[in-house]
Amino acid sequence: MLKKNLLSIAVVTAAMSLAACNDKEAATDPVEADTTTEEVVAEPAVGTAPEAEAEPMADPMAETDGMATQTIAEVAAGNENLTILTAALKAAGLDTMLMEDTKYTVFAPTDDAFAPVLEKLGVTKEELLANTELLKKVLPYHVVPMEVKAADIPYGTDIETANGATISISDANVITDATGGTANITGTDIMATNGVVHTIDAVLMPE
Template structure:
């Protein structure tokens, strides 16, 4: 009887989440990022670069998504304001598409130590400790993996990675 009640409770919870649109499996990459407050700056940047239609499309895509703290550190590093960064859609497009890999690459499928080609065209590598090294020898740690979306997957990172100059 107790197992039956546990199963009924689990099924009910899933039904409530589905009815409310609560699961990320019902959202594309942009909607999933919008639902997570850690990615509000990323969402603003994606909108400013006019990448919402692309990242809402069928994909699949893998997005290495910088958190708000990662963007704050980049702004300090560059000595610019968020408004100044968002006012440069060409630069945003270069940087943001460097964070996107075609196809869905779950954490268990990330090739360790092998250059990964991004949508932007440059590569980065990931080591066995889930640390990314970009084209400028800067590093970012993957802090959360495998956030599912209908058109791919998001891996949260703690630093904005940059393509070659």
């Protein structure tokens, strides 16, 4: 009987020792942590439009072709330095010609350009405007029946005007008329729907 009890005690003791060993291994065996992380992509909020790329701003200084909205007659009338020319064209009945669809180039004398003419003729502005015969002879001499921008001026050649007489222009932008008088081109490429205006500092004389 004693032998049987000792055997039972030995079996129980062995089982307890084995269980203790297993618990120790479980406590000391670290579990490898999962270090893998997933990239989180933020979903756009409902109703929020995606950010648009910024469009380049227009250059305010950029040239715009084909924007003319006025005829040559209207351009001249709207220029504060061409009041005498405007009045002279109207007095001579030539303003209607410069409202046509036909392309013209006008070498337009400024108001200051008329001062030497008034002095030479010994007349006032009003008297000059009343001399329609002279105006009809002189004014068409400032008109070329085609559009000639500054870049297209044929320097050194004779250019026929609307009254049949010719002018010549040097590469220094100096116009020589039939009498040998000269005028400087002071402004270029004032565009109109029916051509172009260049301002000059003297009145051209056909003879």
